Amino acid sequence: MKTVVNPVKSTWSELLARPTMDLESIEGLVRPVMESVQSRGDSALREFTEKFDGVSLSDLQVTTEEISQAISQVDDDLKAAISIAKKNIETFHQAQKDDFVKVETMPGVNCFRKSVGIDKVGLYIPGGTAPLFSTVLMLAVPAKIAGSRELVLCTPPDKSGNVHPAILYTAQLVGIEKIFKVGGAQAVAAMTFGTETIPQVYKIFGPGNQYVTAAKQLAMKYGVAIDMPAGPSEVAVYADESAVPAFVAADLLSQAEHGVDSQVVLVASSEEIVNEVKAEVADQLKTLPRAEFAEKALSNSIAIVLSDEDQAIDLLNEYGAEHLILSVKKPWGVANRIVNAGSVFLGNYTPESAGDYASGTNHTLPTNGYAKMYSGVSLDSFVKKITYQEITPQGLSVLGPVVETMAAAEELEAHKNAVTLRLNEINNV
């Protein structure tokens, strides 16, 4: 972890540069997978599952027996934890419900807005080393609150053709009925086009490797929406003398253990803090099972000393971190000046992992600087907001001439005429 002391502003963008992702070359590999699934459906899915996951499946859909088995395999402790996390996530996402907007902009001109759930959504849950059942909660809970009627979950099988019981347990707990053992680009293709067994959806959510990411981008070309563009996970910690170095180190490591491409940025008000945190990092690394990932991720990471708070806030806004931890004396003073971040964690007792799992906020957040223009997943991600208007004859008498004048100026006579005809009828012309 390189340390830079009080860098001048002109060097920031280079210091904070993220690794570029080359999805173009991967797109070339993913496109034929998409096209095969589009043309050959389930049989293509079975072929790719054999090729990429090393298992030959006759039935792609998870059966009720598999679900029952999973329920019996998950520890009661974990069940209790998942249940608390689910409740907290429900509470926070329920609070995001929009009111029905009703505004009479002029007498007789009534405008409305209502949120309506996206009917069919697809959730992708990666396989691999860590069974991300927490992501099932983060996606399915708001989908259910939004009123999405069809939830489809795809996740790759292991070499024996099974899905991790914690994923199946969580999926049935939140009421997902259609779970399929398909992973990678082929899963995204299946939800994009639909196959004999997997329903087509309108929007695809969830993390994944670079093939999944490239497939989701391609899916957009076929008219499907996606949650957000993806990049490696990242954290920025802003620490002053009130920070506890051991806690900061633990937070940096919990990000770094995700993978070798994880991004970690430490911004500190003094070099002393940086040195203390680094010593703690070295110490804690020794006991971590995923130390190898973490060490590599840290070697690409940076510690920046900025003694001036205004400058530190400017830099944090320029970076736009997915996760921003404020281990500073007055965290709200800083938080209120942050304009670019996915999710902000305030104070010494708010580790990122609280939000990753169970506090209630969503963990699907914009990475790669996308916090400048994208929100994390929320209830909004699962609804469309439809507008309505209803104008009375009296309302049109007032508003109509305005529309006529503007339509004429835009040289759209038929637009004008749609008003004129009605005004003539109202005025008995």
Add this chain to the structure above:
Amino acid sequence: MKTVVNPVKSTWSELLARPTMDLESIEGLVRPVMESVQSRGDSALREFTEKFDGVSLSDLQVTTEEISQAISQVDDDLKAAISIAKKNIETFHQAQKDDFVKVETMPGVNCFRKSVGIDKVGLYIPGGTAPLFSTVLMLAVPAKIAGSRELVLCTPPDKSGNVHPAILYTAQLVGIEKIFKVGGAQAVAAMTFGTETIPQVYKIFGPGNQYVTAAKQLAMKYGVAIDMPAGPSEVAVYADESAVPAFVAADLLSQAEHGVDSQVVLVASSEEIVNEVKAEVADQLKTLPRAEFAEKALSNSIAIVLSDEDQAIDLLNEYGAEHLILSVKKPWGVANRIVNAGSVFLGNYTPESAGDYASGTNHTLPTNGYAKMYSGVSLDSFVKKITYQEITPQGLSVLGPVVETMAAAEELEAHKNAVTLRLNEINNV
């Protein structure tokens, strides 16, 4: 306009099929334009403006003199109309402001959500036959309410190097200070990369031809967000015996005059209504200046008779119209069962053109079936929603063990450790 009477459900998707857009081939033309602007900035912009707009410009930015001139050139009538439209749009979009969400999901576990304006936004306003000053209002008004600090507007110059005065007048009225005479893919490129004179933005909004659409899609690959994927504008009208055929015909024509690729769908409860509307269309067409566009658009359009209301609603939801006009006896009864539509117009006195210009709703809406998963432009389009959390030591004592259990089950030990260290400190271990 072809008429189909009571088609069976299995034929609907073919009947309602939209023309496919082939953006791949256009992407090939647009990509070198993007790359030239990326590498050569303003000088590339000047070259493309000379090539595509037929005018050589030394100064790309609209000057204060040009603005003053535009103010004096716009009629007082039009100014008054624009001012009323602006007020209505402000009123409706102000009402979309989110409350600051604050939820204590467990004692001592505080979660928050706040909307923060996207700092830098780019607005593209097309040139061509119709000067779309109304789109300036529809994009800039919510951007200002959201708190976006930098608004950049690009619009192509005419052959004399000028921009239509109504566009300039409206832009200054809503407080846009940076207006550039650049159009097409080169304008999108300029806002994506930034040039010597045009600032880089985080999100690009606005309609445009197929080159602009392709450029906006490419812009996403370079990390910029866009408002939504675009397609030809469209309207569906659902009419029963309470509809006024002349009004329905005028509404269909106001959509059809947009361009030859406009989509028009009439769903009626009887064949008689369709015949009456068709007769009115033929009649009204005679006097329209843009009759040529409208006639071609109508020739690709369809009238569907569905005597059963449930079926009609199903079909309208399958189509997912950008604009949906309900010229029926009980419009709210139908509207409440519509799940896929951009904006809905209720009753005989609510023409689409009211919403296009001045009622207060936004006219930038999802086309091409995207209403199934995208909302129209609203205040939401100009903000990110940042989440926050602040946990007290007491809160972490309760939540911490839940996080530890879940992190251990996902085999992410460093995530667990970030909690364990804090719990140990709290419990003086």
